[in-house]
Amino acid sequence: MPRYRVQFSKEGPARFLSHLDLVRTTERALRRARLPLAFSQGFNPHPRFSFAAPLPVGVAGEQEYLDIELEKNISPKEIISRLNMVFPEGIRVKEARPVSDRAPSLMATLKKARYEVEMELSGPLTNSALQGCLDSFLALSAVEAATKKKDRQKTKDIRPGIYRLQGKVEQKKVVLEMELQAGSSGNVRPEEVCRGLLEKCGLPVLLQTCRIKRTGLFFEKSSDSRESGRTATEE
Amino acid sequence: MNPKIERVLSRVQKPARYAGGEWNAVLKNWEQTPVKIAFAFPDVYEVGMSHLGLQILYHLVNERDDALMERVFAPWPDMEKEMRQHRIPLFSLESQRTVGDFDLLAFTLQYEMTFTNVLNMLDLAGLPLRAQERSAQHPLVIAGGPCAYNPEPLADFVDLFVIGEGEEVFPEIIDLVKNYQKHRDREKFLLQAAGIGGVYVPSLYLVEYKPDGKIASIKPSREGVPERVTKRVVKNFDAAPFPDKLVVPSTEVVHDRIMLEVMRGCTRGCRFCQAGNIYRPVREKRPETLLEQARELVKSTGYEEISLVSLSTADYSQVARLVGELLDEFAAQRINISLPSLRVDAFSVALAQEVSRVRKAGLTFAPEAGTQRLRNVINKGVGEEDLLRAVQSAFAAGWSAVKLYFMIGLPTETRADVEGIARLARQVLETGKRLGVPRGKLAVTVSVSCFVPKSHTPFQWEPQDTQEELNEKQALLKNLLKTKGIIFRWHDSRQSFLEAVLARGDRRLAAALEEAWRLGCRFDGWSECFRFDLWREAFRRTGIVPEWYAYQKYDYDDILPWEHISAGVSKKYLIDEHQRALKGILTGDCREGKCSGCGLCVTLEIAPELSGGKEVAPLQGAV
Ligand code: SF4
Numbered sequence: 001m002p003r004y005r006v007q008f009s010k011e012g013p014a015r016f017l018s019h020l021d022l023v024r025t026t027e028r029a030l031r032r033a034r035l036p037l038a039f040s041q042g043f044n045p046h047p048r049f050s051f052a053a054p055l056p057v058g059v060a061g062e063q064e065y066l067d068i069e070l071e072k073n074i075s076p077k078e079i080i081s082r083l084n085m086v087f088p089e090g091i092r093v094k095e096a097r098p099v100s101d102r103a104p105s106l107m108a109t110l111k112k113a114r115y116e117v118e119m120e121l122s123g124p125l126t127n128s129a130l131q132g133c134l135d136s137f138l139a140l141s142a143v144e145a146a147t148k149k150k151d152r153q154k155t156k157d158i159r160p161g162i163y164r165l166q167g168k169v170e171q172k173k174v175v176l177e178m179e180l181q182a183g184s185s186g187n188v189r190p191e192e193v194c195r196g197l198l199e200k201c202g203l204p205v206l207l208q209t210c211r212i213k214r215t216g217l218f219f220e221k222s223s224d225s226r227e228s229g230r231t232a233t234e235e
Numbered sequence: 236m237n238p239k240i241e242r243v244l245s246r247v248q249k250p251a252r253y254a255g256g257e258w259n260a261v262l263k264n265w266e267q268t269p270v271k272i273a274f275a276f277p278d279v280y281e282v283g284m285s286h287l288g289l290q291i292l293y294h295l296v297n298e299r300d301d302a303l304m305e306r307v308f309a310p311w312p313d314m315e316k317e318m319r320q321h322r323i324p325l326f327s328l329e330s331q332r333t334v335g336d337f338d339l340l341a342f343t344l345q346y347e348m349t350f351t352n353v354l355n356m357l358d359l360a361g362l363p364l365r366a367q368e369r370s371a372q373h374p375l376v377i378a379g380g381p382c383a384y385n386p387e388p389l390a391d392f393v394d395l396f397v398i399g400e401g402e403e404v405f406p407e408i409i410d411l412v413k414n415y416q417k418h419r420d421r422e423k424f425l426l427q428a429a430g431i432g433g434v435y436v437p438s439l440y441l442v443e444y445k446p447d448g449k450i451a452s453i454k455p456s457r458e459g460v461p462e463r464v465t466k467r468v469v470k471n472f473d474a475a476p477f478p479d480k481l482v483v484p485s486t487e488v489v490h491d492r493i494m495l496e497v498m499r500g501c502t503r504g505c506r507f508c509q510a511g512n513i514y515r516p517v518r519e520k521r522p523e524t525l526l527e528q529a530r531e532l533v534k535s536t537g538y539e540e541i542s543l544v545s546l547s548t549a550d551y552s553q554v555a556r557l558v559g560e561l562l563d564e565f566a567a568q569r570i571n572i573s574l575p576s577l578r579v580d581a582f583s584v585a586l587a588q589e590v591s592r593v594r595k596a597g598l599t600f601a602p603e604a605g606t607q608r609l610r611n612v613i614n615k616g617v618g619e620e621d622l623l624r625a626v627q628s629a630f631a632a633g634w635s636a637v638k639l640y641f642m643i644g645l646p647t648e649t650r651a652d653v654e655g656i657a658r659l660a661r662q663v664l665e666t667g668k669r670l671g672v673p674r675g676k677l678a679v680t681v682s683v684s685c686f687v688p689k690s691h692t693p694f695q696w697e698p699q700d701t702q703e704e705l706n707e708k709q710a711l712l713k714n715l716l717k718t719k720g721i722i723f724r725w726h727d728s729r730q731s732f733l734e735a736v737l738a739r740g741d742r743r744l745a746a747a748l749e750e751a752w753r754l755g756c757r758f759d760g761w762s763e764c765f766r767f768d769l770w771r772e773a774f775r776r777t778g779i780v781p782e783w784y785a786y787q788k789y790d791y792d793d794i795l796p797w798e799h800i801s802a803g804v805s806k807k808y809l810i811d812e813h814q815r816a817l818k819g820i821l822t823g824d825c826r827e828g829k830c831s832g833c834g835l836c837v838t839l840e841i842a843p844e845l846s847g848g849k850e851v852a853p854l855q856g857a858v
Contacts, residue, residue: 012236013256014485016244021251021486028258028483028537031568045569058245086537088485089256208246 001038001048002073003103006083007095010061011213014090019054025088030068032086035079038069052106052217053113053182056189060213065106067099106219110183112163114216115190117176123204127169133201134165140200145192158196161188174205182217237331243317251486252280253314255328258483259535261293262329263303270302270412273327273337273374277344277352278760280308284482285490287544288343288380292401294478302409305329305337306482309352310359312757312764318359325359334360338412340374342393344382347737348730348760350389353378354752357392364749366394366438371419377408383435384466384513385690385797388740388748390437394425398800399433399466399513400499402476407431429460433467435800436460442742448783450741450794465801470841472499472518479531483538492540492573493532495525497557501546502825502843505603506614506816507645509689510546513802515835517550517826519846522557529561533570540571549578549586550826552846558590577625579617584628597680598629601640604648605655611819612647614812619659626663627670635676637663643708644686644700644731647817653708656681657715664720680722683712685731689738691802693812696789699735701782702728729767733759735785741796744784746777805834830854 010022017025030037030047039045048069055061068079076096083093137143143159161181168175180188190212197203236254244250265271274292276283283289289306296304305327310318317323324333334340340360342353354364357376363369366376378389379397386396397404408428415424429436439460443451455462469475477496484491498519501511529541541561548554561572572590577583579600587598602622604610610617626637641656660681667677685705688697700708705728716723737744751773758764774781789795791810808831815822822831828849836842836853843851 013251013254016250016254017485018251024487024491025258025485027539031537031539032258032534034534039569058250086258088258088483089260209242211242211245 001101002070003099003101004068004070004074004076004079004096005099005106006066006068006079006093008061008064008066008083008087008091008093010055010064010091012090014088015060016058018057019051022051022055025091026066029083029086029088029091033082035068035074035082036071038071050105050107052110052219055214058212062213062215063094063217064214065217067106069101073098108184109219110217111181111185111220112179112218113182113214114164114177114179114218116213116215117178117190117194118209118211119174119176119194119205119207120209121169121172121174121204122206125169125174125204130167130169130174130203133197133203134167137197137201138162138165143196143200145188145196158188158192161186162193165193174203177215179218237326239321239323240326240331243314243321243323247314247317248311249280249486251484252308253310253328255331257328257485258537259480260306260329260482261297261303262305263297265303265330265332268301268303269416270339270409271337272296272302272304272339272341272409273307273334274304275307275334275340275342275353275356277309277342277349277356278758279311280484281486281488283308284484284488286343286345287494287496288401290478290481290494291476292341292405293482294480295402295405295476296409298476299406299409301413305332307334307356309349309356309758315355315359315757324361325356335362335374337374338416339408340376342376342378342380344378344380344389346760347382347388347734348758350382350737350748351752351756351759353389354392354749355757358752365391367391369394369421371421375412375415375421375424379404381509381513382738384509384800384802385738385740386435386437386800387442387742387796388737388744390742391745393437394421395428396435396437397433397467398435398464398802400469402469403467404431404433408434426457426459429457433464435464437742440799450796450798453794453799463799463801465838466513466803468516468803468839468841469499469518472844473520473524473846477528479528480535481532481538483536490542490575491538492542493529493536493538494542494544495529495532496520496545497525497543497548497551497554498545498846500843501550502831503547503550503616504614504812504822504824504831506612506693506812507603507642507686507689509692512691512804512833514546515803515833516841516843518844519551519553521846522553522560525557526560526564529565533565533568539569540573541565542573542575544575546576547578548574548576549580549583550824552826554586558586562590579621579625581624581628584625584632587629588632597636597638597678598634599638599640600625602659603640603642604645604652605641605657605659606652608819609645609648609652609655611821612816613645614816614822616821616824619662622659623662623666626666630667630670630672635667635672636678636680637667638680638682639663641681641683642686643683643712644705646686646694646697648700650711653711654715656683657712660716660721661718664718667720674720677720678722679720680724681712681716682724683709684726685728687731687735687738690795690797690800691804691809693809693816695739695795695809696791696793696813698786698788699732701786702732705731727762727765730759730762730765732781732785733767733770736781739784739787739796741784744779747773747779747781750777801838803835803839805838808833825851825853 037047052065079096142157144155164179383396445451500514500517754769832854
C-alpha cells in the first residue's frame with residue numbers, strides 16, 4: 001500500500017492539544033480531505049497513520065512527522081494541498097513524499113530530537129555566566145532525574161542522552177537549544193534538562209515559565225536513504 | 236494568541252478547553268459586524284461542546300452578515316485561579332476578546348446546578364452581578380434553555396429570558412439589538428423586548444408574597460408587558476435551520492460525534508419529565524432531509540459516527556428506514572450510526588443490534604420505577620415483560636452488560652416499590668445467566684437517581700422526599716443489591732435536594748445563590764466540586780430555608796413561582812394528569828393519533844408533525 005511521509009508543524013492553539021487529541025484531529029482531517037485512506041482491519045476500523053513521536057501538551061512542533069497509508073497513489077503536492085485545507089488552525093503540512101511500504105516505522109528509527117526552550121530569568125544572568133553554567137553542567141559525569149513509573153519513584157541518568165546544549169540570554173529570558181535522545185532507546189525531556197540546570201548549576205530561571213518548541217526530529221540512516229525519513233545528517 | 240492567555244494555558248489542566256481554533260469555528264471581522272454575541276455555556280468545555288443547541292444557534296447567528304457569535308465556557312477552578320491572579324477577564328474562544336466587549340452575553344441553562352457558574356462567569360467578565368447595576372456600557376445578559384422555564388432564582392441577575400426554542404426568538408432579538416445600538420437606552424430596549432413572543436423580562440414584573448411566604452401575585456409593572464409569557468416553538472421543523480457545519484472539538488468531549496436531530500419533542504407523557512412538556516409537540520424531520528443533512532455533516536466534520544438524537548429516537552416514525560439508509564450510504568466510509576436512547580422493548584434492541592455490528596459495550600434501559608403500580612403512576616407505559624423481553628434479546632444478541640435507570644422518591648412510592656427495583660434488577664441478572672452470558676462478563680448496572688419535582692409537569696405540586704427518606708431508600712437498595720454481577724450507583728441526595736430548591740425556587744433565592752457563589756460554590760453538579768457545607772452556610776446567612784422550597788406541597792390554586800411562564804400545556808391538563816397519576820391511570824401518546832388534550836396545539840396554533848405517520852387532530856376547547 002502506498003505510504004507517504006508527511007512533515008507538519010503544530011503551533012498556535014494546536015500546541016495545546018495532547019497527543020491523543022492530535023491523533024483524533026488527524027483522523028478527522030484525513031476523512032475531511034477525502035483521501036483514499038487505508039483502514040485497519042478488525043471490529044473498529046481506523047485509517048492507518050502513525051506519528052514519529054508524541055508531543056506533550058503545550059509543546060509546539062516545527063518539523064513533526066507522520067506516515068499515512070493510502071489505497072492509491074496520489075501526488076504529494078495534492079496531499080499537501082488537501083491536508084492544508086482541512087487541518088484546524090495551527091497545524092500546517094509542509095512536505096509529503098512517498099516512502100516504501102517496507103520502510104521501518106518512524107517511531108522505530110527515531111534517534112534524537114532538537115528543542116528550543118525559553119524561560120524567564122529569576123535573577124541577573126550574562127551570556128558568559130550562562131555559558132559557564134552550561135559548560136559545568138555538560139562536564140558532569142551523570143545527571144540524575146526523577147522519573148515516575150507506575151507510581152514508583154525512580155531516577156535515571158539523563159547525561160548520556162544530552163547530545164548538544166547551547167544558549168543565549170535575551171532580555172529577561174534565556175533561550176536554550178538542545179538535542180536530546182529520543183525514540184525507542186530512551187527519551188530525555190527538555191524539562192528534565194532545565195530542572196538539572198537549575199538544581200545542579202543554579203541557573204536563575206523560573207521553571208514554570210518554560211516554553212518549549214520541538215524544532216527537529218532525527219532518524220537513523222536507513223540503507224535505502226532515498227526512502228527513509230529525514231536522516232540524522234539532514235535537517 | 237494573546238500572550239498573557241497563552242502563558243496561563245501552559246499551566247492549567249486540559250488547556251485545549253480554552254485554546255479555540257477548532258475546525259469550523261467561525262472568526263468574523265469584529266469591526267464590520269454590528270451585533271456581537273457571546274454564547275456562554277456555564278459548564279466545562281467538554282460538556283458545553285456536546286450540546287446541540289449551541290451548534291444550532293452558533294450556525295444560525297454566524298450565517299447572518301450582521302451578527303457574530305463566539306463561544307465561552309465556564310473555566311475549571313484551576314483556570315479560574317490563574318485568571319483571577321493574572322487579571323485575565325473571561326474571554327471568548329474565537330477572538331479571545333473579553334466577554335464585556337460583546338453586545339449580548341447569552342447563557343444556556345441546561346441544569347440548575349450550573350447557576351453558581353453563571354454568576355461566576357458574570358463576575359469573571361467584570362460585569363456587576365445584578366441586572367439593575369449594569370448599564371449601557373455592559374452587554375445585555377440573556378438566558379434560555381430548559382431552566383428558563385422557572386427563571387425566578389436568576390431573575391435578579393439576567394436581563395431577559397428566552398422561553399422556548401431559540402431558533403425562533405434569536406433573530407428577533409438581534410434585530411432589536413441593532414435598534415438599541417442607535418439609542419442605547421436599556422430600559423427602552425427591555426420594554427420593547429418584552430413585546431416579543433417568548434421573551435420574559437423579569438425586571439418588568441412585580442412579585443408579592445403572602446404572610447405564609449407563598450406568592451400572592453405576579454404582575455407586570457408596566458403597560459404592554461404580557462401577564463404570561465408563552466414559549467415559542469419552531470413550526471415546520473423539517474425546514475428549520477440546521478447547521479451544515481459543526482464545530483469539531485480537537486480535544487475529547489462527552490458527545491464527540493455528529494448529532495443528527497431526527498425530531499423534537501416527546502409526547503409519551505412521563506409525568507415527572509419536564510422535557511416531555513416543554514418540547515411539545517412532537518415534530519419529526521423527513522428521512523430525505525436527514526439523509527441530506529448527514530451527508531453534508533460527514534463531509535464538513537470528518538466524524539466517524541452519526542448519532543440520531545432526540546428525546547426518544549426509537550419513537551421516530553421512520554427510524555428503521557432511516558437507519559437502513561444511513562447504513563447503506565455510510566458503511567463503506569466506516570462511519571458508525573448510534574442511538575443514544577433506547578425504549579424498553581425488543582424493537583429498540585433490534586435497532587441497536589442493526590447499527591452496532593461492532594461494539595457490544597452496554598445497553599441502557601430506563602424503566603424508572605420498580606413496580607407496575609408506580610410505573611402507572613408516572614405514566615411510564617412499560618411492563619415487566621417488556622423489560623425482560625428487551626434484555627433477553629439484548630443478551631441473546633451478544634450484549635453482556637445492561638444498565639437500568641431508576642428513580643426513587645417518586646410520588647406515592649412505598650417500600651414495596653423500592654424493593655421492586657432490586658427484584659427487577661435480579662430478574663435481569665437471572666435472565667443473563669439463563670441465556671449463558673459468561674459469568675465474568677455479565678453485568679447489570681442499576682443507576683438510581685432521586686426524583687426532583689420540576690416546573691411545568693404534573694408533579695410540580697409534589698414535595699421532594701426528605702434527604703433522610705432518600706438516604707434510607709438508598710441504603711435499603713444497597714443492601715438488597717449486594718450481589719455479584721450487579722453494580723449499584725446512586726445519586727448524592729444532597730445534590731438532588733439543592734436541585735429541587737433551585738428548580739422550584741422564587742426570586743428570593745437570589746440572595747442565597749449569590750452568597751453561595753461568594754463562599755466559593757462552583758460546578759455544583761460535579762461531585763468533586765460540590766460543597767454542601769458552603770451552601771448550608773449561604774442559606775443560614777441569608778435566612779432562607781431551603782427545605783421550604785424542596786418539601787413544599789403546593790395546592791392547585793397556589794400561585795407557583797413560574798405561574799407567569801407558560802410551556803403551552805394547560806394548567807387544567809396538568810391537574811388532570813396529576814389526578815390520574817394518583818389513581819394510577821395511564822394516558823396515551825398523542826403520536827398514536829389520539830390527542831390527549833394538553834391544550835398546547837390550540838394555544839400555539841401548531842399540530843404534531845409526523846413523518847409519514849398518523850395525522851393527529853388536536854382537541855379543541857381543551858384549554
Ligand atoms: S394538544 Fe393534543 S396533539 Fe397537541 S401535543 Fe397536546 S396532546 Fe398532543
